[in-house]
Amino acid sequence: MSAIVAIVGRPNVGKSTFFNRLIQRREAIVDAVSGVTRDRHYGKSDWNGKEFSLIDTGGYVVGSDDIFEQEIDKQVELAIEEADAIIFMVDVESGVTGMDEDVSKLLRRVNKPVFLAVNKVDNAMRAEDAVEFYNLGLGDFYTLSSINGSGSGELLDAIVKVLPEVEEEESNLPRFAVVGRPNAGKSSFINALIGEDRYIVTDIAGTTRDSIDTKYNRFGFEFNLVDTAGIRRKAKVKEDLEFYSVMRSVRAIEHSDVCLLLLDATRGFDGQVENIFWLAQRNNKGIVILVNKWDLVEDKETNTIKHYTDKIKKAIEPFTDVPILFISVLTKQRIFKAIETAVEVYNNRNIKIPTRKFNDTMLPIIENYPPPAYKGKFVKIKFCMQLPTPYPQFAFFCNLPQYVREPYKRYLENKLRENFNFSGVPISVFMRKK
């Protein structure tokens, strides 16, 4: 879990250039491991050892140049509600625009840290032009060039200084987050779980101002439900924007151990649902897919569930070892099963395989089908172990780790999944030099 920094500003000021500069290095590593495409507007970064999540809110707003003022307002409002710090980016080339003034008006009222970043200051002459941004009434500003990187260090120094310290979660109960597109039935699902107050044990203040963990004792299970501002308390802006639900998902996912990804059966597992799925996967969270509103699907022949399941699995390749349940919040069908499955996934995510047992299982499999020779060289894997990380990661020690290609790592992952139960849990396989 990390603090969230949001970048706001009108189109073309350089938000995504800056965003890419900050996340590129890290994401490149993550991509190499997971081999999946990523959401371009959300990523992790760190500065001086402090990790934070970065969101380019502009990436979620439709219509680039001819953007409606109203969209900008929503973008800013969201950042205000969800982020721990806000970077307001403006462009020295165009100077102060009316839209910048409007955004400033919103930001002046906020009591979260706002950093005015004057971008495209590629040289000293432009630094002088930047002074006009004092007129925005936001106080001091930082000048930077997202293209050549100058100035970004000072800005980041200042930002990480104000980010809240994120403590380790204290509770060792499973932490579940209910995520999905607007109207998937998330609030209904949560209400079905918590509708009766007697199941609520306590409200624990979350690690950040905006989140509340609520402890439940239901169906014989104890768990914390991660609630971000507004899932229950319906937000003042209706969750009509895709962007809105993505922001909420980001926060909920980061707080959780297992994500219950709800989708509307009548709408299917579309690109937006898929984005949320990969967000959870990339954060190494457990995942249970809940196809909700199954009561609305009329043609329920024996094959309907199978076809639906196959379609989802196709979309989430290669990470297909994920439970998929067909539920109805309305009729309470399989709600219990959903929680039960989430608890199982939670337990799978916490499996610690003893090193001896792991080697006894994996080494014969490797011997049977060793990594293919590469450039005439043979790779010998001698030893393997689960790493002592909060979610399952595995290291295979060998003479030439750089020669082991992605397909073989995937083979190892598949064998791992065949021999141990990691259903619903993203796992990482690393080759290390021995």
Ligand code: GDP
């Ligand atoms: P966004 O719409 O705010 O995300 O803006 P983009 O990141 O897409 O940038 C818009 C344009 O400004 C692109 O052509 C960038 O190459 C350019 N740009 C971004 N940062 C800088 C910079 O620091 N200096 C200069 N000269 N151009 C920049």
Ligand code: GDP
């Ligand atoms: P959220 O935006 O994801 O929180 O979705 P809501 O919980 O507000 O639900 C959106 C709509 O779907 C509401 O009208 C719900 O009554 C309806 N809904 C939720 N679950 C089901 C279900 O299982 N079956 C049917 N038929 N409708 C449902």
